[in-house]
Amino acid sequence: MVDKILAIIPARAGSKRLPGKNSKQLCGKPLVKWTIEAAQQCESIDEIIVSTDSETIAEIAKDSGIPVPFLRPEEISGDTATAIDVVKHTIDYYQKIGRTFDYVLWLQPTSPLRSSTNIQEAIATLKTKSAEGVISVCECDHSPMWSNTLAQDGSMKNFLSNFVKKNPRSQALPTYYRLNGAIYIAKVEPLLAQETFFLEENLFSYVMSRESSIDIDHHLDFKLAEFLLTERTEN
Known part of the structure; x- marks a missing residue:
């Protein structure tokens, strides 16, 4: 049986350092759309869902052909909400409608230079290593x-x-390598049991270039991503 992969794109409305960043226009597209399109181009993903508390982001996802069957409840939309809170909420939704998945693929919208090739290669690493989890990194x-x-x-x-x-x-x-925040994959059972993507066993790295690892947190990150994406599209 082929393993089924659920890609979750978490995109809440709030952001203290860069307000409204997930819907902010980056090179002609809302920031979240870069991740949506990268996921859509990856054949190994069985289902993509955007988890958001924002009507604006929900509309962006729907216009892109991505289901948003619910708006994220307030208790998992604030600064204290964790990735595992969102994963549990999403998995619970699918279980209630009779659908199950083997792996969760966590794709944060703040990594717009992460490509479909990066995602596919990370999934390939999962299979090659017979891993329970893969996390992307880049050189410091x-x-x-x-x-x-x-x-x-x-x-x-x-x-x-x-x-x-x-x-x-x-x-x-x-x-030395550091986490770049672009790709997290974990098998559903240990992920829920251990409540972390940093699984105790069979966890491997996927190395990305530093250029593809831009993680937008501040205005300067946004401007750098804008420059690199412009340069990439022109070449």
Whole structure:
């Protein structure tokens, strides 16, 4: 039997740092539409749903051919609501109408440069590794080995480790990766049981380029995404 994948695009109305960002126009499209279209182009996805508390975003999704069978209730629409709250609410809806899925694919609209190819490759990693979960990452812009906390008096004593002091060239340092927020996939049963996409067993990474990993949180992120998308479409 072929595993069934449910893609959830979470797109609530509120955003403190960049108000209305999910419906904000980015290179001629609402931000959320970039993720909707990337998901629609991925043949391995069986169902796509937009979970939102916004009538505006719901209309954008419906106009794109994506079902919005409900508006997200207030208790899972605020700043304290978690991804797992939204996943549980969505899975519960489908169970009530007699539909089940093997995997949940979580696609945040704040990653507009994540392509359908990225999504498909992450799903392929899931299958190749016989994994229960896959999470996307990218290389860190700067090695965290160059970072540390500061003492109250601003002293930099012991700021760098001896290893870094002896290997001042960045090329000599190990490569570090960070979460980029673009793709999370998890098998439904352990996801619900452990209440996290960071499953205890059989969890693997999918590495994306830093350019494709832009995560829009602030105005500057939005402008950078705008520049990169414009450059991509022109080339």
